[in-house]
Amino acid sequence: MEELKTHYDYIILGTGIQExxxxxxxxxxxxxxxxxxxxxxxxxxxxxxxxxEFLEWIMNVQKNDNKAKQSTTTNDINKFYxxxxxxxxxxxxxxxxPDNEPEITNRFALQNNKIAEEFLKQTxxxxxxxxxALLKDLIKDNRQFYISLLPKMAYSRGPFIDLLIKADLGNYxxxxxxxxxxxxxxxxxxxxxxxxxxxxxxxxxxVIEKRKLMKFLTFVMNYRLEKESYEEYKDKPYSEYIKTYxxxxxxxxxxxxxxxxxxEGLEDATTEEGLASTYRYLKSLGKWGNSPLICPLYGxxxxxxxxxxxxxxxxxxxxxxxxxxxxxxxxxxQYHLDCELKFTGDxxxxxxxxxxxxxxxxITDYHKAIIITDKPLKKxxxxxxxxxxxxxxxxxxxxxxxxxxxxxxxxxxxxxYIIYICTKATDTSKEEIKNVIQQLFEDKNDISEKxxxxxxxxxxxxNIKKDEExxxxxxxxxxxxxxxxxxxxxxxxxxxASKPKAYISVIFKQxxxxxxxxxxxxxxxxxxxxxxxxxGISMETPVENALSIFRQLHPEIEEIYSKPQEEEEEKExxxxxxxxxxxxxxTNENEAxxxxxx
Amino acid sequence: xxxxxxxxxxxxxxxxxxxDSGTGKxxxxxxxxxxxxxxxxxVSATIGVDFKVKVVDIDESxxxxxxxxTAGQERFRTLTSSYYRGAQGVILVYxxxxxxxxxxxxxxxxxxxxxxxxxxxxxxIVGNKVDKESSGSREVSRKEGEAFARKMGTLFIExxxxxxxxxKDAFIEVVRKIxxxxxxxxxxxxxxxxxxxxxxxxxxxxxxxx
Ligand SMILES: Cc1cc2nc3c(=O)[nH]c(=O)nc-3n(C[C@H](O)[C@H](O)[C@H](O)COP(=O)(O)OP(=O)(O)OC[C@H]3O[C@@H](n4cnc5c(N)ncnc54)[C@H](O)[C@@H]3O)c2cc1C
Ligand SMILES: Nc1nc2c(ncn2[C@@H]2O[C@H](COP(=O)(O)OP(=O)(O)O)[C@@H](O)[C@H]2O)c(=O)[nH]1
Ligand SMILES: [Mg+2]
Numbered sequence: 001m002e003e004l005k006t007h008y009d010y011i012i013l014g015t016g017i018q019e020x021x022x023x024x025x026x027x028x029x030x031x032x033x034x035x036x037x038x039x040x041x042x043x044x045x046x047x048x049x050x051x052x053e054f055l056e057w058i059m060n061v062q063k064n065d066n067k068a069k070q071s072t073t074t075n076d077i078n079k080f081y082x083x084x085x086x087x088x089x090x091x092x093x094x095x096x097x098p099d100n101e102p103e104i105t106n107r108f109a110l111q112n113n114k115i116a117e118e119f120l121k122q123t124x125x126x127x128x129x130x131x132x133a134l135l136k137d138l139i140k141d142n143r144q145f146y147i148s149l150l151p152k153m154a155y156s157r158g159p160f161i162d163l164l165i166k167a168d169l170g171n172y173x174x175x176x177x178x179x180x181x182x183x184x185x186x187x188x189x190x191x192x193x194x195x196x197x198x199x200x201x202x203x204x205x206x207v208i209e210k211r212k213l214m215k216f217l218t219f220v221m222n223y224r225l226e227k228e229s230y231e232e233y234k235d236k237p238y239s240e241y242i243k244t245y246x247x248x249x250x251x252x253x254x255x256x257x258x259x260x261x262x263x264e265g266l267e268d269a270t271t272e273e274g275l276a277s278t279y280r281y282l283k284s285l286g287k288w289g290n291s292p293l294i295c296p297l298y299g300x301x302x303x304x305x306x307x308x309x310x311x312x313x314x315x316x317x318x319x320x321x322x323x324x325x326x327x328x329x330x331x332x333x334q335y336h337l338d339c340e341l342k343f344t345g346d347x348x349x350x351x352x353x354x355x356x357x358x359x360x361x362x363i364t365d366y367h368k369a370i371i372i373t374d375k376p377l378k379k380x381x382x383x384x385x386x387x388x389x390x391x392x393x394x395x396x397x398x399x400x401x402x403x404x405x406x407x408x409x410x411x412x413x414x415x416x417y418i419i420y421i422c423t424k425a426t427d428t429s430k431e432e433i434k435n436v437i438q439q440l441f442e443d444k445n446d447i448s449e450k451x452x453x454x455x456x457x458x459x460x461x462x463n464i465k466k467d468e469e470x471x472x473x474x475x476x477x478x479x480x481x482x483x484x485x486x487x488x489x490x491x492x493x494x495x496x497a498s499k500p501k502a503y504i505s506v507i508f509k510q511x512x513x514x515x516x517x518x519x520x521x522x523x524x525x526x527x528x529x530x531x532x533x534x535x536g537i538s539m540e541t542p543v544e545n546a547l548s549i550f551r552q553l554h555p556e557i558e559e560i561y562s563k564p565q566e567e568e569e570e571k572e573x574x575x576x577x578x579x580x581x582x583x584x585x586x587t588n589e590n591e592a593x594x595x596x597x598x
Numbered sequence: 599x600x601x602x603x604x605x606x607x608x609x610x611x612x613x614x615x616x617x618d619s620g621t622g623k624x625x626x627x628x629x630x631x632x633x634x635x636x637x638x639x640x641v642s643a644t645i646g647v648d649f650k651v652k653v654v655d656i657d658e659s660x661x662x663x664x665x666x667x668t669a670g671q672e673r674f675r676t677l678t679s680s681y682y683r684g685a686q687g688v689i690l691v692y693x694x695x696x697x698x699x700x701x702x703x704x705x706x707x708x709x710x711x712x713x714x715x716x717x718x719x720x721x722x723i724v725g726n727k728v729d730k731e732s733s734g735s736r737e738v739s740r741k742e743g744e745a746f747a748r749k750m751g752t753l754f755i756e757x758x759x760x761x762x763x764x765x766k767d768a769f770i771e772v773v774r775k776i777x778x779x780x781x782x783x784x785x786x787x788x789x790x791x792x793x794x795x796x797x798x799x800x801x802x803x804x805x806x807x808x
Contacts, residue, residue, distance in 0.1 A: 170796030306678035313669035
């Protein structure tokens with residue numbers, strides 16, 4: 001085996017998206033890179049889990065939290081679990097217990113069922129049969145779940161997509177368009193109009209409002225050319241500037257809350273910031289489908305990290321996961337890392353997870369929830385976003401954002417959905433999230449009602465259901481665009497009938513950590529600490545962060561991904577020349593092949 | 599030569615190589631796709647190899663193969679999940695002059711079962727470096743290799759990336775087996791509608807909505 005290098009230009013700790021982008025960029029520019037993660041998986045805080053891993057993560061967060069409460073210190077450098085706290089688990093009650101369980105022989109199924117039981121033992125007061133049956137049912141499709149700790153999407157035009165294309169990562173990633181955005185208003189989620197068609201077709205917006213809205217949106221598309229027209233509002237609140245367009249309060253909410261990618265909405269943004277944010281959103285419309293956002297499949301964050309990591313590896317980067325870091329020291333102008341093996345490096349890039357001195361960091365907490373349901377929030381809609389503006393459900397203080405991903409996002413088995421909820425933490429945010437969950441989801445299987453129905457309608461019921469499903473599918477395939485409005489009306493009636501069931505809902509607090517100030521960022525120029533990614537929907541800020549760090553490290557490199565691609569093209573040409581001859585040989589040799597192989 | 603037009607391609611298959619570092623995976627790939635052999639001191643030459651594309655003719659149809667190399671991520675078993683995703687054929691390589699690499703095949707089978715999307719994936723075990731037999735350094739007999747492959751229900755061949763022995767046969771046999779298993783690839787050929795791939799960048803609906 002080829003000797004493994006022990007000295008590297010860069011040692012990178014953590015495989016979050018930003019660290020992985022840097023790893024790829026450095027390797028592509030002939031820097032030697034050793035990339036390490038303390039976890040068994042890629043992605044750091046942007047990781048995603050299958051169902052059993054998710055249960056294990058919950059158990060670990062609980063254990064870690066208890067440990068922290070007893071202030072037992074660990075000597076593990078990896079602080080991954082320290083950013084998750086205060087986890088609450090609720091499991092649907094009244095789930096049908098099968099009369100006779102099929103015998104299970106598959107060792108993985110056995111192991112997964114054990115995890116489910118262990119999970120109930122640790123997190124619930126007792127192991128109830130209905131809950132165990134439910135978990136076992138979910139864990140049957142274990143590997144079809146990709147549950148993300150930081151679900152992200154990407155603008156279809158912007159630095160993230162530019163980077164993917166430049167870095168040529170198209171072969172590793174797949175996306176789907178986000179279908180729709182909704183905003184909570186008068187106790188229902190209303191579709192947010194974003195394309196011209198949406199605006200014109202909308203029945204919720206009056207004609208006169210439509211004109212005003214179009215005027216505003218058209219202005220934003222060109223706002224940078226018309227600086228004079230907003231100059232005096234530049235540093236004033238965006239909300240005030242918007243008022244000058246005389247839009248009704250609902251549409252003002254749409255602009256401030258829904259059509260942007262900020263963490264908390266644009267309520268407190270300046271006009272300058274707000275316009276930039278609205279512009280980024282509008283700019284991405286119409287490239288792929290009707291929405292500006294595309295959703296990475298298979299859980300997103302972790303996939304994106306892995307794509308960049310592979311591209312780093314292709315250019316020589318060395319990867320080690322699941323590393324317990326025994327020590328990390330800076331001496332003689334080098335970093336000395338002691339993990340499974342010993343290494344040295346000239347530079348260290350470290351996720352904040354591995355920062356030994358955690359005293360100089362600033363923490364912003366978010367309250368989040370992850371819910372697995374049997375139904376989408378809106379009928380026939382899979383990948384979607386739901387915005388709950390302040391003061392709309394039981395006087396919620398801050399904006400609450402929901403992201404829904406299902407089978408279409410390759411995150412769930414068929415007819416399961418994951419719903420992520422996120423809001424900035426306040427003294428009431430946890431209650432607010434609970435209220436939202438209560439408002440939108442069912443937390444128990446109502447057996448009595450179901451039995452009644454079964455008795456009354458018997459088999460008929462089944463048939464009707466099937467017909468309905470078939471119809472829905474037809475509708476969806478035929479013409480998505482034209483019938484939107486009609487469909488929606490039907491939808492809302494149906495939804496009244498039954499809310500999605502929350503099979504499992506997990507509420508927790510997540511700390512987003514950031515270095516306090518530049519002076520404390522250490523005097524060594526060879527150390528770069530990467531702050532946590534914010535939970536906003538899009539990928540643009542982290543990409544820009546990573547690229548700007550790269551430019552600081554290597555101001556001399558102009559085009560990060562330029563050279564290697566040219567080389568590749570040359571190689572390809574050569575390859576093609578040789579191809580024809582070889583093909584002929586292969587055909588001739590086919591018979592020989594059959595004799596030789598088994 | 600211009601690239602083969604897509605309409606002449608009967609199907610596209612993804613193949614991948616796994617096995618311990620140093621067993622000759624990259625060498626087998628280069629031998630098969632470019633018919634080249636790198637001197638052991640030219641190691642850096644495989645840097646930058648992500649996957650290779652090759653079109654092969656089998657029974658008068660053309661098949662496009664994208665064959666993925668590990669990018670060295672096999673060394674500490676940190677292959678990324680997209681590496682395995684959607685593969686129809688897997689070539690598991692050991693070095694006939696190193697018993698440890700043969701014994702580690704078990705671990706590679708485990709890894710494969712954990713990550714690969716379909717259990718039907720065609721697997722081929724390749725005992726590489728048979729040219730070293732002449733210098734007396736063989737540690738795993740052909741019989742042993744065959745027996746293990748039989749036990750695992752996979753194809754088997756011995757090969758040498760250095761002397762070309764068995765290399766084409768290994769790849770072509772996997773492809774033949776894939777062709778014989780239409781359930782493995784026919785549904786995957788028509789990508790799920792609505793999936794966006796960056797490679798076909800500009801999608802139909804251009805222009806800005808505003
Ligand atoms: C040698 C070998 C090793 C395997 N290793 C794993 C493993 O490490 N982990 C594992 O979960 N499965 C493993 N499997 C199972 C195999 O990958 C799955 O059966 C396959 O993916 C098809 O799954 P299925 O949904 O059809 O359900 P089945 O194959 O019927 O699986 C039944 C149960 O096993 C679980 N399961 C299946 N495959 C996996 C998997 N790869 N990882 C976790 N759970 C799984 C499923 O979630 C389900 O609960 C292994 C199989 C074999 C033969
Ligand atoms: N003698 C001999 N050496 C080989 C053969 N194939 C590969 N090697 C050598 O084995 C070493 C590792 O090969 P490489 O292709 O890099 O292995 P990988 O790590 O599996 O990709 C290199 O020094 C190759 O020259 C072979 O068939 N015969
Ligand atoms: Mg190699």
